[in-house]
Amino acid sequence: MSVLASYYDGRTSRRHQVTLEVVAGVAQVRGEIERDCPIGQLRVSERFARAARKVSFPDGAYLEIIDGAAFRELLQETGHQDSLVVRLQQSWRHALAACAVLVAVVVLSYVYLLPLAAQGIAATLPVAVDRQIGQGTLEFLDQHVLAPSQLDARRTQAITARFRALTAPLPDAPDYQIVFRKSRIGPNAFALPSGQIVVTDEIVRLLDDDDALMGVLAHELGHVHRRHLMRRLIQSSAIAATATVLFGDVSAVLANIPTVLLDLKYSRDIEREADDYAIAMFKANGLPRQKLALVFEKLESAGKDDPASPYLSSHPANDERIAHILGAR
Template sequence: MTTAVAAFYFDGKTSRRHAVTLEVIDGMARIYSSHESSGDTAPMERVCPITQLRVSERLSRAARKVTYPDGAYLEIQDQAAFAVLLESTSHRDSLVVRMQQNWRATLAAAAALIVLLIVSYLYLLPAASGVIARSLPISVEQRIGEGALDFLDKHILAPTALPSAQRAAITARFKTLTASMDAVEPIPPYEIVFRKSRIGPNAFALPSGQIVLTDEIVTMLNDDDAVMGVLAHELGHLQRRHLMRRLIQSSAIGAAATVLFGDVSAVIANIPTVLLDMKYSRDVEREADDYAIALFKANGMSRQKLAYVFEKLGEKEAGGGGVPPYLSSHPASAERVERILNAR
C-alpha cells in the first residue's frame, strides 16, 4: 500500500514554496505537484533514493523536514501520514532521538550523567590535576606563589615578631634535616617565610616553594622538634604539589588556560579562597604525613613530636578555643595520631 503525504518543497536556493505530494515506491521517494495545486506554470516532479534523504528528528510541535543531498528540502504537512510512511519504509530514528522520546531512557541518561560527573569529580579530576601540575613550568608556579604571598601580606599576614636568632635557628636546623632526605629523593627548592597571622596558628606551603610559618603556631607548640614536624609536613605538601593540584581542581578552566596560554591570573585569583578554606583529602594528608615520618626517621627523631603537633591542636580545640586554622585545614584525629606513631 502506498501512502501519499502532503508537503511543501523548497529548492534550497530561493524562498519559493511548492505544494507537493510525497510517495515512496520500491525504495524511491517521489514528489510531484500539479498546476492547479501549486500555481506553477507546469507540474514538477523529483525522484530520489530514500537512502540519500535525511529525516529530521520528531518534535511535538515542529514540522518534520526531509533534506535532499543538494540542500533542497521538504516540510511535511501531514504528520500522521508521514509516520505511517516512515514505518512502511522501516525507517528508525537514531538512538539519541528514541531516548529523547522515552522518559525512562531520559531518566536513565540523566542518572548516568550524574554518576559520570561524580566519578569525574572524585577520580578523573584529581588524576588530571596531578598531570597538569607536573606539566606547569616552574615560572608559572613562581608567579602563582608570589601573587598569593603578596595578597596574604596585604590582607591576612603581618611581619613576624619572632627574634631573628630564633628564626635563623629554625631555618638552619630544618636545612640540616632535609639534607639527609636529599639522598632518598630530591628536595624541592623551598624557603621558610616567617609571618605573624591575624587568624591564629597556621602554616602552609605555596607553589613557588615558600613555606609560611606563623609566629602563633611556633609559640603555641613551644617545641623545636614539633616545629620541625610542621615544616616537614608542609614540605611533603610541597613535594607532592598538593596545593597546585588543589588549585587546579578548584579552578579547572582557569588552570587549563594557564597550561595552554600561560595566563595565570585565573588561578592566582582563586588562591585566597583555597588557602582560607583548604580541606585536603585524607589520602593527601597521608602523603604529607608519610613524607614527614620519613624525614623524622632519616634523622633518628621521635615521631611522638610529629604526633604532638596534632595532639596539641586537638587540645586547643577541646579547650574551647575554637578550631585552629591549621587544624581546620589539616584535620586531626586519634586514628591519624596513631598512624603516625605506628607507621613502619
C-alpha cells in the first residue's frame, strides 16, 4: 500500500510530491525525494480533528499526509497505536464520561471529605478559638431578637441546677452556660460557639415538662460538646473558597448545587449526632427517652400552627427521628 504525501525537508518551505510505503519495518519515501528510514525512528503526530497527520524524521524533515484514509490503514497494518489520551480525546462519549466523573468527585468530596476535614480542623483548634468567635454573638442577639426572660427566676434556676447535676455521656464535657431569654423567634433553643445554650421562654412553656427540657438541653450540649458550630463555620468558609476557585463567578449556580447537597447531609448528620448524644445522656442518667421524643412531638404539633417555626426548620421533626430516639439501644 502506498500513501500520497508531501515531503518537506524541515529547512525550506519547498514541497515535494512523494508516496510512502512500509516494507519490512522500513518506511520508503519515493517520488521527488527518495529516502528510507526504519519506522521505529519516525514520529507520527497525534490525530487531531481535521488537521493533516505529520510523520517526522529524526533530522527534522517531515511528511504531511494527503491521503488520510490510506494512512490510517497503513498505521493499522504496522500496528501503530495512538496514545490512550488521544484515543480518549477522540471520543466525545469518553469526554462526557470524564466530565461526569469529575463532577461526581467534586460532589462526593464536598459531601463526604469536607465534613471530615472540618471535623479534623475543629479538633485541632483550641476551644478558646470557639469562645472568641462566639463572644459578642449573644450581645448581638440580645440587641436584635432576644429580650430578658420573663420566667420565674426560681424556675430557671431549678432547670439549670437539674441539668448541671446530670452526667455528660462523653468525657471532657465543655464549659457551658444556660441562658434564658424571651424571644421573637418562638419556641427555640440553640447553642453558641461560646458554649452558651440559649433557651427561650416559649420552649419552656411549650414543653411544660422538666424531663423533656433536659432533652432539649442535652441535645444542645451535644452540639457544643461535638463542636458542631465550629465545624460548620470551617466548612462553609471552605465551601465558599473552593467554589470560587473551582467555578469562578460564571457558574455561581453550579457551585450552589454541592453546597446545598452538603448542607442537607451535614445538618442531618450533626442533628443525628446531637440526638445520639442526648440519647446517651438520658441513658447514663436513667431518664426515660420517651421524654426526649416528646420534645419533637410537641414541637411538631406546635409547628403545624406555625409552619415558619425556626426551631422546626433547623430541627426537622419527623417520624424517622422520633423512631430513632425511641428505638436506639
